[in-house]
Amino acid sequence: MTTQNKSITTKLFRSVVVGLMFIMSIPATAQEQTDSLIINVGKSKIIFLVRDKQDLETLKNYDLNAILNQLSLKLENDSTGLVKEENGQVTSLSDTTIVVDEVDTAASDIEDEEYSDNLNEEEEEDADTHEARPKGTRHFFNLDLGTNNYMQDGKFPDETDELYTVRPFGSWYVGINSVNNTYIGGPFYLEWGPSVTWYNFKFQNDRVRVIDGPDGTTFAEDTDLPDADFKKSKLTVAYANFTVVPMLSFGEATRKKRAFWDWYDKKDWDDEQRGFRIGVGGYAGYRIASYSKIVYDDGGKEKDKDKDNYNLNNFRYGLRLQMGYRGTDLFFNYDMNELFTEGKGPKLNAFSFGITF
Known part of the structure; x- marks a missing residue:
C-alpha cells in the first residue's frame, strides 16, 4: 500500500469513529427528521443513511474495526465499485464500496448464551469430576x-x-x-x-x-x-x-x-x-x-x-x-x-x- 493510501485509510478511520459518535449522540427526535449524514474525508465522502430510530439502534451493533479492515483490504486490491451521488446519478469511480449485511442481533445473543452455557456446563463437569475423583x-x-x-x-x-x-x-x-x-x-x-x-x-x-x-x-x-x-x-x-x-x-x-x-x-x-x-x-x-x-x-x-x-x-x-x-x-x-x-x-x-x- 502506498503512503497516500495509508494516509487516506487513517483519515477514513478517524472520520468513521467521529461520525458514529456523532450519530449515536443525536436525539431520537432529530433522527426522525434527518435521514442522512455525509462526512467529507479529503476528496472522499462517507455517507450514513438512517431511515428511522430502529436502524440507528441496529447500527450500534456493527463492528467498525471489521468494516475498516475490509476497506483496507479492498484499497490494497485497488477495487472498483459504485456509489450513489447526492443528485441521484450513479457513477463508476476508482473507489471502494463495502456492503455490510444487517446484523442479526437475536442470533448473536443466542450464540453468546449457548457459548456461556457450554462454558458453565464444562466448568460444572470439571467440578463434578474433581469431586468424583479427588x-x-x-x-x-x-x-x-x-x-x-x-x-x-x-x-x-x-x-x-x-x-x-x-x-x-x-x-x-x-x-x-x-x-x-x-x-x-x-x-x-x-x-x-x-x-x-x-x-x-x-x-x-x-x-x-x-x-x-x-x-x-x-x-x-x-x-x-x-x-x-x-x-x-x-x-x-x-x-x-x-x-x-x-x-x-x-x-x-x-x-x-x-x-x-x-x-x-x-x-x-x-x-x-x-x-x-x-x-x-x-x-x-x-x-x-x-x-x-x-x-x-x-x-x-x-x-x-x-x-x-x-x-x-x-x-x-x-x-x-x-x-x-x-x-x-x-x-x-x-x-x-x-x-x-x-x-x-x-x-x-x-x-x-x-x-x-
Missing part, C-alpha cells in the same frame, strides 16, 4: 468385621475332627484400619495404611484347652472338671499390620468416604456417585498380644484366661482382596505363612472375610 491423598478410618478360620494342607480341620476345629459362628475377626486413599491416575487408586486386627478362634469343642508345652503347642480336652458346664473356649491373637491395596474403580468415584470416625463431610462421597470397585494387595503384621480363654460353670461362672505366645509366629503376611459397590464393601484376607512356628504346632494358614464399614 486428587492427592485423603485419610479416613474404617472397620473390618467378619469371621475367621484356618486351613490345614488345603482342608478344614473339621474334616478330620481335630480338637482345634473352629466354630464358624462366634469366631469373629475385627480390624480397625487407618486408611489413606491416594489417587494414581485414571480409575486407579491406592489404599494403604496401618491397622490393628484380632483373630478370635472359637473352638467347636468348648472343653478344649490350649497347652504350651516343652515340645510345642497342643490342644487337649479338659478332664479335670467332668461335672462343669463349659461355655466357651477360644484362642485370640492380635497383630499390628500395614496394608497396601491398589484399587480399580469403575464408577465416578473410587472408594466410599467412611462415616465411621470420618474426617470429611460425608456429602462429598454420596452413595449414588460410587460404582463397582475391586483391588488385590498385600499386608504384613507383627503379633502384639495372644491369649487363650475358657469359660465354664462349676457352681458359679468361672473364666480362665492365660496370656502366652503359644509358639505363634511373631510375623504374618498375606494377600487381601477388596471389592465393593456403592456403600457396601467386602474383604478377604489369607495368611501366606503358618499361624504357628514350624514344628511347634499344627500347620495352619489363617484366613478371614467379612464386610467393611
Whole structure:
C-alpha cells in the first residue's frame, strides 16, 4: 500500500469513529427528521443513511474495526465499485464500496448464551469430576468385621475332627484400619495404611484347652472338671499390620468416604456417585498380644484366661482382596505363612472375610 493510501485509510478511520459518535449522540427526535449524514474525508465522502430510530439502534451493533479492515483490504486490491451521488446519478469511480449485511442481533445473543452455557456446563463437569475423583491423598478410618478360620494342607480341620476345629459362628475377626486413599491416575487408586486386627478362634469343642508345652503347642480336652458346664473356649491373637491395596474403580468415584470416625463431610462421597470397585494387595503384621480363654460353670461362672505366645509366629503376611459397590464393601484376607512356628504346632494358614464399614 502506498503512503497516500495509508494516509487516506487513517483519515477514513478517524472520520468513521467521529461520525458514529456523532450519530449515536443525536436525539431520537432529530433522527426522525434527518435521514442522512455525509462526512467529507479529503476528496472522499462517507455517507450514513438512517431511515428511522430502529436502524440507528441496529447500527450500534456493527463492528467498525471489521468494516475498516475490509476497506483496507479492498484499497490494497485497488477495487472498483459504485456509489450513489447526492443528485441521484450513479457513477463508476476508482473507489471502494463495502456492503455490510444487517446484523442479526437475536442470533448473536443466542450464540453468546449457548457459548456461556457450554462454558458453565464444562466448568460444572470439571467440578463434578474433581469431586468424583479427588486428587492427592485423603485419610479416613474404617472397620473390618467378619469371621475367621484356618486351613490345614488345603482342608478344614473339621474334616478330620481335630480338637482345634473352629466354630464358624462366634469366631469373629475385627480390624480397625487407618486408611489413606491416594489417587494414581485414571480409575486407579491406592489404599494403604496401618491397622490393628484380632483373630478370635472359637473352638467347636468348648472343653478344649490350649497347652504350651516343652515340645510345642497342643490342644487337649479338659478332664479335670467332668461335672462343669463349659461355655466357651477360644484362642485370640492380635497383630499390628500395614496394608497396601491398589484399587480399580469403575464408577465416578473410587472408594466410599467412611462415616465411621470420618474426617470429611460425608456429602462429598454420596452413595449414588460410587460404582463397582475391586483391588488385590498385600499386608504384613507383627503379633502384639495372644491369649487363650475358657469359660465354664462349676457352681458359679468361672473364666480362665492365660496370656502366652503359644509358639505363634511373631510375623504374618498375606494377600487381601477388596471389592465393593456403592456403600457396601467386602474383604478377604489369607495368611501366606503358618499361624504357628514350624514344628511347634499344627500347620495352619489363617484366613478371614467379612464386610467393611
